[in-house]
Amino acid sequence: MRPLLFLDVDGTLIPFGPTHPAAPGPDRIDRRITHRLAALPCALVWATTWTDPNRDLCPHLSWPPLPTTPFPDPTPAQLAEDRWFGLHWKTRALSTRAASSPFAWLDDELTTRDRDWLQHHHPAPTLLIRVDSARGVGSTELHALECWCAGVSRPPAAAPPAD
Ligand SMILES: [Mg+2]
Structure with missing residues (x-):
């Protein structure tokens, strides 16, 4: 099954940088990172x-x-x-959008409360990666995504033959 990858933009795909400007533009996006994102099996x-x-x-981004x-x-x-759990909006x-599919989510605002809630409410595996808003998505997050996608996309192992 091909998982979904939900992408936030501000502070995730577009880093805010150390000075945190109010409206960073797409010229800050690292094209090496977006090439790797596009190549993921999701x-x-x-x-x-x-x-x-x-x-x-x-x-x-082409x-x-x-x-x-x-x-x-x-x-x-x-x-x-949502307020009781402290969920992100x-x-x-x-x-809901993912329905029964596994999904990953890159965002600079998600928290462990979102991970906990999804673990109990979403019917498929999820991977939530909180991104440092100053630097945006980088190789560490990409590597985690690549490993997770490989595991989720792998077909279940065949049962051993019965004796
Ligand atoms: Mg954001």
């Missing part, structure tokens, strides 16, 4: 509030348009639960 999906990342980022993630308002009951929507 389906890239935007998980950002950028209005049109396919228009504003994909041409810059990427085809990617699917996006809707972020509908949670119901009052969901909102109360994207977490529930990403799980």
Whole structure:
């Protein structure tokens, strides 16, 4: 099964840098990293509030348009639960978007509370990687993703023959 990879943009794909400017641009994106992201055996999906990342980022990265993630308002009951757990506002929507598929998520704001909640509420494996917003996605995160994708994509081992 091909896992999804949800991609945040600000502070993840686009590093804020040490001075943390209000609006860093796509010229800060490391193309070596985006080449490796595109080569992963997973389906890239935007998980950002950028209005049109396919228009504003994909041409810059030589990427085809990617699917996006809707972020509908949670119901009052969901909102109360999300606040109780301390979930990131994207977490529930990403799980819904992935349905029964495994997914990885790169974001500079996710926390262990999101990992814990997904472990109990999402029906497939997940990998949540918190990115340092000053430097953005780097080789460490890519290596973790490559290892995880290889494990998730591997077909289950065949049962040993019965005696
Ligand atoms: Mg961010």
